Amino acid sequence: MADTRTIEIEVLRYNPEKDAEPHFETFQVPFTNDTSVLQGLLYIKDHLDGSLTFRWSCRMAICGSCGKMVNGKPELSCHTFLRDYYPGKVRIEPLSHFPVLRDLVIDQRDFTEKKLPAIKPYIVPGNPQPLSAGTYVQTPQQFHKYYQYSQCINCLLCYAACPQYGLKPDFAGPAVLALLHRYNADSRDRGWEERAEVLNAEEGVWGCTLVGYCSEVCPKGVDPAHAINQNKVNSTMDYFGVLKFLMPRGGS
């Protein structure tokens, strides 16, 4: 096997059953050129301390489980490599702006149980056609209006990056607003009006202060900041009542 080196990994520890305050613990971890930060954590769990707690699953950057702060930046730990931090150390913390359940595990229910359901993340058909009629037709132009925004893996890195979410947890936040746009922009959907309340609210697109860090950390190129900006325009037009005329699907 290629050269094995040793790196220092500093991990935030917090056990609600024992600790009053979180603290850092340091581990020496052997690694090679292809060792991800996640594999470093798995090494610690297997060999040094089985109580180190973190989420992970697919290890190929598609399930969205393993987001952490790595040296202060939101990253998928399976997609981030120890070689890039050596000879320095790596400091791993839970994603910012979320309550911590234990060690590196955040409480993500604000997203899964409140914010995501609120936007009606599904096709609201106008005049539904039966399955026997086959698939809808979508031109490449119609397809590309929403496709990019359907790439979100719900990893929540953008929430950890969003200063507004840190300050005002009621803010719907980047991923959810991008998904809202994904459905509004889909030619099969007529749910635009049903989602308008979330979109236009103070906690909707207007909660965003245009920092744009969400799009920078997104591992899938969803560009939530762009989705939000487009919807600020839509929201303004909606306010003035012009959107229905410009968007044939709107409310028709």
Add this chain to the structure above:
Amino acid sequence: MQVVQTDIVVVGGGGAGLRAAIAVAESDPRLRVALVSKVVPMRSHTVAAEGGSAGVVRDDDSLDSHFDDTVGGGDWLCDQDVVEYFVAHCAEEMVQLEHWGCPWSRKDDGHINVRFFGGMKFQRTWFASDKTGFHMLHTLFQTSHKYPPIKRYDEYFCADLIVEDGRVQGVVAIDIATGEFLLLECKAAIICTGGAGRVFGQNTNAGIVTGDGMGMAYHHGVPLRDMEFVQYHPTALPGSGVLITEGCRGEGGILTNKDGYRYLQDYGLGPLDPWPRPKAMELGPRDRLSQAFWYEEQKGRTVSTPLGQVVLLDLRHLGAAKIHERLPLITEVAKTFMGIDPVVSPIPVRPAVHYSMGGIPCNAHTETPLKGLYAAGECSSVGIHGANRLGSNSLAELVVFGKVAGDRAAQYVKAAPAPRSGAAAAQADAVEKRLLGMLGRDKGDRLATIRDEMHQAMDTGVGIFRKADTMQATCANLAKLRDRYRSGLKLDDRNRAFNTEWLSAIELGFTLEIAEVIAQSALNRKESRGAHTRLDEFKERDDENYLKHTLAYRTGDGPPRIEYAPVTITKSPPKTRVYGGEGKKAELT
């Protein structure tokens, strides 16, 4: 212990579980359905499926052709009545997903596109670039929000079933965040927990794919069927095992050895030309391609890398535009994990364990031998994959049989008696006591030690090729590992809240038993068929003695008892499996 009353518990929130839950809600909105998953549903391993999902739509294609490809691909171990139902319902489910918003890749005219896949005679694989599983899963997960009867229990680990009076009456789960136990009393349970790829070391599977549902059913007397048939995917990254989709070859990618030679022509998959043509060369079935790799490695014709022996998957001739449109995920994966851009360099690949063809036996209605228990998806053995699954049949299986399971369970519970609470509670308390006992042990092996030794035993004994002596050694090793597991692991983590070490230890209990079922079933099958191929005196298929399903029954601490059951043949008597040969050149869309 907290108790919740519901009608149906769906265990597992991947493609099959979500589809089943939606089917229950659609068939009768008054029914209560609990969707219990150890991860938030959109993290489930369906997310990692890449290439696509089968469904006959083209004018040149037919249901008979999909049937023939599937039954032949499965080396005639498929239940043909079930395959007939399956192929007839795939396209409908693909259309349903489209209506729910799934972003299927389309042609310029706005209609959905289909691609070639290994062992399929026509283009019939629906795809959403190379993230088909991801898009199907998120479509189903997001759509599930439409249905108020679905009550989700995210990050609840199902630890056991409650069986009383010969039927399922509940599920015991652990709320992972707190470590508290929950009893879900129900009239029916649908197991949708996926495969068991983590039984092996070299695999493409996510960490959660530990066969929990199979293990739970097995503990309650349900046999596991055809577990010796384990699919090696021919193209995974060396080291990590990350999957490189068959879609690469469906789009025209080729495999070469260290001399740049397309070696598959030496293994009954040629001749080379005309290329591309279906069911030949790189579009052959997965078992044959993985076996060919093994022979190349024996001949010293593979490429040596620091991560082991590989062959090369070459996409360069497809051009940057097509690679980026059709295969963006594997492009990103190759860059991240191997530092390789497939537009300019071939991708190093080798086989890795990918899929469990066997599982919990069920009929075309997804009913298992245990009353009130249904199974769908990879954890099940409904009978469509036989001895070797064709790529893109498994995503279709999730939705076709997920729906059947939801519909059938919904019908069943209307007439089923209410659970007997007292009996269920007593059983649940016993489960809690047993599992909490794992937290207090002061001596024993480390979890990782047993797990790694199991991986080693499985990778060496029941790999791509098998022999009696090495399988026997593996069986003996597994028996010892089960002994050591039984005498207790020493866990570092004694806490209840989010104790993932404890959960992994429970999973390992299931995994070890499944490993033993795989190895014993393999040892007992004295023939070669599909993915079960032997190098000893049983190199040939033996229809006279083994055109049968294996059934492995739990006997307690010892090895399983192996029995056999007939295979349903309706219209396709066993023939020789032929790939390659003459054929006309295919047009790739």
